[in-house]
Structures are given as structure tokens and as C-alpha cells.
Amino acid sequence: MAATEQRPMKSRTGRDNQRYGPQGERLVAGVVPLSKDKQQVLLIQSTRRGGWVLPKGGWETDEATVQDAAKREAWEEAGIICTITYDLGTVAERRKPEQLTAKAPKASYHFFEATVENEEADWPEKHKRSRQWFTYKDAIKAMGDRPELLDALERCTMKR
Template identity: 50%
Template sequence: MAQEKQPERSMEARVGRDNQRFAKLDMDLIGGSLTRSLDTVLKENSSSRKGWVLPKGGWEADEPSEAEAACREAWEEAGIHSAIEKDLGFVDEKRTDEQIKKGGPHAPRALYRWFEVRVTKEEETWPEAHKRSRMWMSYAEARSRLADRPELLEALERSSIKKT
């Protein structure tokens, strides 16, 4: 089987909301990826809170789709190159106003668009490696670690990962 050509990915992570798309006033459009490899799922350590989350981030104006944003975020936050396998659909924000405020004074609500992706290459260094780590884990462990983030848990439940 021929190896897939990887898009050029920058070692600079995008920051800020200057180029951010919004669903409506104060609601980010977020592309997120849930990575499947055999019976494990990729999770990445959040820099803003202690714990594990899925790679996700804003869909920016120069990106053609939420899918492209999801693949970029998987690269920046977890050091993986990926290819979309399945569109898991939209998930509305499920955090309380209090939980959102913990993200910062200007943290908006979000509308998530989740994708299941296949890893095409895993790198040893990536743009946010200095503040994030990655770990492969079983469905049961991922479910347990996402218990306080229902919008992420819903993406996990929609995925085709083996649930035993």
C-alpha cells in the first residue's frame, strides 16, 4: 500500500481568536478529532486544566472546513497527522456557565463538529509538545477521564471505537 502524502504542517501553533469563525455571537465553531487506532483512542493533555481531553480548536477563516481544523488541531496538540474517516456530527456546548468561565474571562460557548480520524503518522515533536502530552488508552479509560466533559464524552460515544 502506498504511503499517503502528508500536508505541510507548521511547527507554530495558532493562537488567539483573530481568525476565528463563529456560529453566532460569542459561540466558537470548534473542529475536534477523535483518533482511533485498533481499540484505543488518542487523548491529549489540556494546557488550561489538569486532565485529558480530545484534540479540538477553532475553525479558522483560512481553513476550508471543520475537518481541516480538526486535523490541524490533532497535529498542533498531539503530534499526529491524520485523515478523516467519519463525520461524527455537531455537539452543542454542554458545560455550565461556571465551567466556561474557568477557561478565562472571554471564553465563549462552543458548537463542536467532531470527526473520527485515522492516524497516518505520529511525530516525536509537535508545536505544543512543550505544554501537552499524548496517551493512547482504552475506551473504558477514556470514558472515565471524560466524565466531567459531556460534550467530549458524546463524541466518544458516537465513535466506532470498540466499546468493550
Template identity: 65%
Template sequence: MAGQSMTSRTGTGNQRYGSKGERLVAGVVPLSSDKTKVLLIQSSSRTSWVLPKGGWELDEDTASAAAQREAWEEGGIICKIDKDLGMIPDIRPTNAVTKNAPKASYQFFEATVTEEKVNWPEKHKRSRAWYTFSQAAQLLAQRPELLEALKRSSMKR
């Protein structure tokens, strides 16, 4: 990632969509180098802990590039992508899908955090913290797609 921007991208004008109209979302499972801890970030509403993720945009060649940008914007971390954890469908019930949270298709990547910056684009609205597998699994329990990404990773249980 050449030169991190201090501005978060906003809006959906540049957003990629799948064949069924679902929003394509890319994210990372950011692990410590020894794979014993995962870095979670607060949701923008600060009500829950989540994995860094966001829309894969048209000017990004790969989903992994989008995932790395999201890790930077939301968590202030530089990470190396280790492996593709595959696609995870959005399994929310229809009544949980809204205009602000449309149906999505998630592609997560396992990544090793190589650097944690002091300042990052969304520092003013998010905290970050390291957790063990069992702690993270509990925190992500309300978000089945995030829990599935965590389970697919090679993080030490």
C-alpha cells in the first residue's frame, strides 16, 4: 500500500456489486505474528467489536487490496495478506437487511499485522484491541459472517 491516506472513503458511488445485486465486502482477520491474538475494532456506532471490513471499490484491482485499505482506515494497521479465507454469504434474515445495510457478500483474508500506527483515518470514532480466540468468538457471536471468518483462519484456539 503506497502512502496511506488519512481520509476514509465514504459513499457507495464507487462500490462493486455481485450478480445478485449484493454489495461486495472485503475484510481481514488481523492476527499477531504468532497467531495467538486477533485485532478487533469497535463498530462505527461503538456498540460492538468487529473485524475491519468494507466495500470493495471499482478502482481496486483485488478484494485483498480493498481489505488492506479497510484495515488501515478502520484499525490503523498495516498488514500482510497471508491467505484468502473465501466467500461468506450474508445470512441475516431479510428483516435485518436495510437500505443502510444491504445484502452483502463477504470475502475475508487472513493477515499478519506488521505495524500499528498511532494515528489513522477513523481513530476518532473507533478503538482497537487484541483478543484471544475465545474472547473474539464471544464478541463476534452476534455477527455470524465475522465469526465464520475467524473460524476459517489459522488462529491458535
């Protein structure tokens, strides 16, 4: 989205427009949002488990590219405007079968490194998520048992 574009103040919900891969896996787009000096990463509070996570969510059928979905998720969940700098590739599902649920089915994650250009004071999920900057070491601790998120963070060019 261009800086002059109007950003929606309501998050998308539901899975009606969700894209799925060849094995029925949900296609998820996300960002590793870095400060301009690459010293910190911005994490958001998970609505499901309360821990800290990277902004991510479903790639929908009306979005031309997975990058479009990643930037939309960064806006909806973290209230950030960012520039994608690197394609970090696809991260396969690594949760154990008992961690998969109807609300959190098997997924394939595509992450991008992004530079945060602006943090808006108001954003769609402000009422249910907080955001916080972390160093690499603290981000690893904060994300805990989320191997797909740790893998994306490991792939980025953040200063360690």
C-alpha cells in the first residue's frame, strides 16, 4: 500500500477467501519487521496464547501476491507500514499434530524481512494486541515454542 492509500481500520476475519496449497495446507504470509538499523524486531501479542509472535495471517484469494498479504497482516495486527526488503522463503509446518486445531490447522508460512517505516497510533487490532520491540536474543526467548517463527527470525539479516 502506498503511503497515501487509505488503510482499512477493520481486520479481515474468517477463512472464506483463504488460499490453500496442494496438500490442503493453509497458505500464511508474514513479516519479520525490523528497525531501520536492524538492531530490533517488532513482535505482537498473540491473541490465542498471549505470547509474542511475528505478524502473519492467511493469504487471501483477492490478493495478487503473498507480499500483499504479508503487508496487510503487518498493518492489521501491528499497525505498521513497512517495506519488504528480503524474501525469507517458505517455512514448513513444524507444530506437533496435537498442537493443530480447527482454528489453527496445518499451514505453510511464507515470511519476508521488512523495514518498519512507520508505527501508527491507531490500527485495526489495537484493541486486542500490543506491540513491542525486542533484541534478537530477547525475541528468541519471547517467541518460545513457535519453531516456524524462530526459523523466520533465524533467516533474517537482523543484527545478533
